[in-house]
Amino acid sequence: MSPEFPKKVRSDLNPSRVLTFRIDGRDVSARADESILIVARQNGIAIPTLCHLDGLSERGACRLCIVEIKGSARLQPACVTYPRQDMEVVTTSERVVAYRRKILELLFTERNHVCSVCVSNGHCELQDLAVELGVSHVRYPYLYPGYPVDASHERFCVDHNRCVLCLRCVRVCDEIEGAHTWDVMGRGITSQVIIDLNQPWGTSETCTSCGKCVQVCPTGALTEKGRSVAEISRRRRFLPYLQMMRERRDER
Amino acid sequence: MILHSEDLHRIARDEQDRRDGFRHQVHVCMAAGCLSCGSGEVKQALEAEVARRGLAGRCQVKGVGCLGLCAAGPLVAVDDGATRYQGVQAADAAAIVDALGGSPVERLRCSGDMAFFQRQTRIVTENCGRIDPERIEEYIAAAGYHGLHRALTGMSRQEVIDEVGHSGLRGRGGAGFPAGLKWTAVAKAGDSLKFVICNADEGDPGAFMDRSVLESDPHRVIEGMAIAGYAIGASQGFIYVRAEYPLAVKRVRHALAQAERLGLLGNGIFHTPFTFHIKVRLGAGAFVCGEETALIASIEGRMGRPRPRPPFPAEFGLWEHPTLINNVETFANVAPIIRNGAAWFSAIGTEKSRGTKVFALAGKVVNTGLIEVPMGTTLRDIVFEIGGGIPGGRRFKAVQTGGPSGGCIPSQFLDMPVDYESLAQVGSIMGSGGMIVIDDSACMVDVARFFMEFCMTESCGKCVPCRVGTRQIHDLLARITAGQATPADQATLEDLCDLVRHTSLCGLGQSSPNPVLTTLKYFRDEYHAHIHERRCLAGACSAAGEVV
Ligand SMILES: Cc1cc2nc3c(=O)[nH]c(=O)nc-3n(C[C@H](O)[C@H](O)[C@H](O)COP(=O)(O)O)c2cc1C
Ligand code: SF4
Ligand code: FES
Numbered sequence: 182m183s184p185e186f187p188k189k190v191r192s193d194l195n196p197s198r199v200l201t202f203r204i205d206g207r208d209v210s211a212r213a214d215e216s217i218l219i220v221a222r223q224n225g226i227a228i229p230t231l232c233h234l235d236g237l238s239e240r241g242a243c244r245l246c247i248v249e250i251k252g253s254a255r256l257q258p259a260c261v262t263y264p265r266q267d268m269e270v271v272t273t274s275e276r277v278v279a280y281r282r283k284i285l286e287l288l289f290t291e292r293n294h295v296c297s298v299c300v301s302n303g304h305c306e307l308q309d310l311a312v313e314l315g316v317s318h319v320r321y322p323y324l325y326p327g328y329p330v331d332a333s334h335e336r337f338c339v340d341h342n343r344c345v346l347c348l349r350c351v352r353v354c355d356e357i358e359g360a361h362t363w364d365v366m367g368r369g370i371t372s373q374v375i376i377d378l379n380q381p382w383g384t385s386e387t388c389t390s391c392g393k394c395v396q397v398c399p400t401g402a403l404t405e406k407g408r409s410v411a412e413i414s415r416r417r418r419f420l421p422y423l424q425m426m427r428e429r430r431d432e433r
Numbered sequence: 434m435i436l437h438s439e440d441l442h443r444i445a446r447d448e449q450d451r452r453d454g455f456r457h458q459v460h461v462c463m464a465a466g467c468l469s470c471g472s473g474e475v476k477q478a479l480e481a482e483v484a485r486r487g488l489a490g491r492c493q494v495k496g497v498g499c500l501g502l503c504a505a506g507p508l509v510a511v512d513d514g515a516t517r518y519q520g521v522q523a524a525d526a527a528a529i530v531d532a533l534g535g536s537p538v539e540r541l542r543c544s545g546d547m548a549f550f551q552r553q554t555r556i557v558t559e560n561c562g563r564i565d566p567e568r569i570e571e572y573i574a575a576a577g578y579h580g581l582h583r584a585l586t587g588m589s590r591q592e593v594i595d596e597v598g599h600s601g602l603r604g605r606g607g608a609g610f611p612a613g614l615k616w617t618a619v620a621k622a623g624d625s626l627k628f629v630i631c632n633a634d635e636g637d638p639g640a641f642m643d644r645s646v647l648e649s650d651p652h653r654v655i656e657g658m659a660i661a662g663y664a665i666g667a668s669q670g671f672i673y674v675r676a677e678y679p680l681a682v683k684r685v686r687h688a689l690a691q692a693e694r695l696g697l698l699g700n701g702i703f704h705t706p707f708t709f710h711i712k713v714r715l716g717a718g719a720f721v722c723g724e725e726t727a728l729i730a731s732i733e734g735r736m737g738r739p740r741p742r743p744p745f746p747a748e749f750g751l752w753e754h755p756t757l758i759n760n761v762e763t764f765a766n767v768a769p770i771i772r773n774g775a776a777w778f779s780a781i782g783t784e785k786s787r788g789t790k791v792f793a794l795a796g797k798v799v800n801t802g803l804i805e806v807p808m809g810t811t812l813r814d815i816v817f818e819i820g821g822g823i824p825g826g827r828r829f830k831a832v833q834t835g836g837p838s839g840g841c842i843p844s845q846f847l848d849m850p851v852d853y854e855s856l857a858q859v860g861s862i863m864g865s866g867g868m869i870v871i872d873d874s875a876c877m878v879d880v881a882r883f884f885m886e887f888c889m890t891e892s893c894g895k896c897v898p899c900r901v902g903t904r905q906i907h908d909l910l911a912r913i914t915a916g917q918a919t920p921a922d923q924a925t926l927e928d929l930c931d932l933v934r935h936t937s938l939c940g941l942g943q944s945s946p947n948p949v950l951t952t953l954k955y956f957r958d959e960y961h962a963h964i965h966e967r968r969c970l971a972g973a974c975s976a977a978g979e980v981v
Contacts, residue, residue, distance in 0.1 A: 191744065191749070192749070192753055193744045193748055193749045240740075240895070241740070241741035241896075241938060242895045242896045242897070242938065243896070243897055244896055244897055244898055244936045244937070244938065245897075247936060255935075256935060256936060258741060258938075261741045262741075280932060280935065280936050283928075283929075283932050284897050284898055284932070284936060287897055287898065287901040287902055287905065287932075288897055288901065290901065290905070291897075291900075291901045320925065321905050321925065321929070322905070322908065324901075324904065324905075346894065346897075346900070365736075365894070367894070368719065368721075368890075368891070368892065368893050368894045369889060369890055369891065369892035369893065369894045369900055369903070369904070370889065370892070370894065370900055370901065370903075370904040371894070372894035372900065
């Protein structure tokens with residue numbers, strides 16, 4: 182089954198239109214096809230994100246980037262919401278910040294994110310988000326699922342206990358590498374990323390061992406073997422490279 | 434080929450003549466419910482009995498769609514409902530044939546004969562139980578395809594949209610969005626390629642309205658879709674129906690083939706330039722595939738997961754083209770509206786909720802089955818008049834509407850009119866039409882837990898609040914029913930409900946807390962008893978009971 186994300190860019194947005202709106206009381210200008218998230222970043226306004234990654238299609242799934250839009254009761258994810266003329270966006274209201282914190286706490290309860298024993302300790306986006314959002318304790322019970330670790334690939338390792346189901350690996354593999362080795366299986370709380378037809382990574386015939394999935398993984402779920410805590414830093418400059426690759430592909 | 438209204442009239446006349454040739458009509462329900470308890474054999478036995486007595490030319494035995502009182506099947510209706518029999522077995526055939534024209538067989542007569550059948554108003558189900566769903570001629574004889582003819586030959590697209598708009602018809606798939614507005618949006622979208630989709634994914638536990646309509650009167654839905662296609666400028670439609678409904682799928686396919694053969698679907702319908710084709714797509718039965726963006730993804734061959742809206746399908750739908758997506762029952766109302774006019778339709782129901790609604794009445798009520806009532810009918814009328822009240826000397830406790838996205842409505846609202854606004858006001862929703870009656874033997878915390886379990890297992894897992902939140906809420910409810918929860922757990926429960934409701938991506942997550950929120954609101958004492966006294970007021974939760 183092909184993945185859930187539509188391939189093409191949003192054809193309903195007109196990139197030649199420019200408009201102005203407000204974020205946190207500041208006047209900003211935007212092209213109609215730039216999301217609120219992009220425009221906020223251009224203006225130095227940080228909005229927490231997890232499933233978003235520059236260069237990959239958007240999912241609007243982690244819900245950490247939710248913002249308030251004045252006049253609308255519904256909270257909207259900034260990564261997939263596009264500005265309208267004179268819209269007023271609030272990114273740090275008490276309500277939104279509290280929700281973000283709780284969503285992050287839910288993520289912490291879902292699998293086993295024990296930083297002290299994780300190879301990504303210190304280089305983990307989940308950890309960074311917890312610091313950024315001031316999550317110091319989790320108010321919901323931990324679910325403690327016992328997921329397997331697959332170390333069958335000669336260079337890489339996947340530990341499902343640390344997966345946050347952002348599906349960056351699935352997207353980078355499909356959209357950039359074109360291998361479509363990764364996919365998701367199951368639904369709801371039993372969802373899991375899988376290799377090909379749910380087989381050990383080492384037996385995959387589609388995997389090109391390019392390592393892009395490992396580079397984009399926000400946590401310690403996908404790692405390179407033989408790297409210790411200090412060594413595992415992700416090559417962040419890899420991300421603009423992805424973006425470039427993607428733009429080139431779109432032009433084709 | 435049918436090219437003119439005369440052709441329709443001729444078929445209708447022939448059908449009437451055929452019918453008039455019989456002195457008696459014996460209708461046997463051949464919808465899934467009755468079929469499963471043996472109505473197929475009953476029909477065969479009746480046919481054999483009629484043939485044996487040489488009455489074949491005078492008495493017609495006919496398979497029809499749903500007769501409504503599904504729990505009492507197999508059902509047989511004689512002479513257009515003059516007499517109805519329930520629980521009929523093949524062995525009863527002789528007695529039924531004996532009684533034709535005389536006094537009915539008392540031991541088989543429907544107990545619910547009176548109010549159950551008389552208090553209903555049938556638009557969507559007007560042909561259910563009256564026509565053979567496998568014969569297009571019978572649908573045509575019941576004024577079928579006259580609406581399509583009228584739209585194509587006598588009305589502009591805008592006039593058709595206006596008619597639907599003025600009728601006040603609102604979407605019957607859950608949210609109640611005005612159909613006319615949606616049609617206008619798709620009609621206005623600037624794209625030469627557009628699609629019509631009929632949502633027949635019906636996934637609420639216990640709901641079977643759409644299945645019944647498709648099984649009993651498939652042409653009505655096809656005609657509604659064709660009229661919609663004309664109005665919005667689409668020439669291709671899809672019916673997305675769940676694979677678990679094999680009979681509905683079979684009847685729809687059969688009906689599509691008949692309509693194509695007569696030229697009521699295809700190129701140049703009724704000698705006009707209008708072309709319309711319909712394909713069937715099967716859903717694999719995930720509840721979330723009923724959500725419109727997930728359904729569209731599924732038709733496209735992608736994974737059936739919702740995506741954020743906007744953009745809405747009206748603008749950016751199937752294969753990125755403007756797409757009209759309506760529910761089965763919504764489309765089923767269209768032909769009668771075009772045939773009889775908006776004024777006729779809007780005279781039924783309440784000011785903001787026009788027309789009728791079909792409900793699948795289930796749970797602790799005497800007459801369970803499929804009913805259609807005018808919007809605004811009170812819950813009391815539905816449960817106690819049509820439904821015949823609560824069986825076993827038990828007391829009414831609540832009625833659950835809207836399935837896992839809806840809420841539990843307590844007895845103080847029994848006199849509330851059933852319409853979109855009133856239901857929303859008490860924290861529930863109309864939903865697609867599931868209505869489950871709950872008596873005093875049920876624990877409301879456990880009812881909430883049941884629905885949360887459904888949402889937890891049906892969550893697609895895409896967004897975090899729904900994926901993890903429904904599981905956490907479910908676990909908390911299970912703790913409460915087990916008598917192991919603390920007051921802090923109840924606070925956490927309310928806090929999580931608020932989070933999931935306001936931050937989930939699609940309607941499944943957003944509405945999943947409704948059963949919890951309404952039971953917390955109206956049956957708070959039950960939560961309190963479980964938590965503070967380790968006691969289940971209904972005596973239903975055994976674990977909680979032990980402590981007492
Ligand atoms: C989780 C979920 C499940 C749904 N399931 C159904 C369904 O089974 N049938 C249906 O008609 N609409 C369903 N809907 C509503 C559809 O998304 C859509 O609103 C509807 O088909 C529009 O038709 P209407 O305007 O005629 O009601 C569902 C929505 C959600 C969020
Ligand atoms: S709310 Fe639930 S069903 Fe809807 S997208 Fe999120 S996880 Fe999937
Ligand atoms: S970054 Fe926007 S929803 Fe995840």
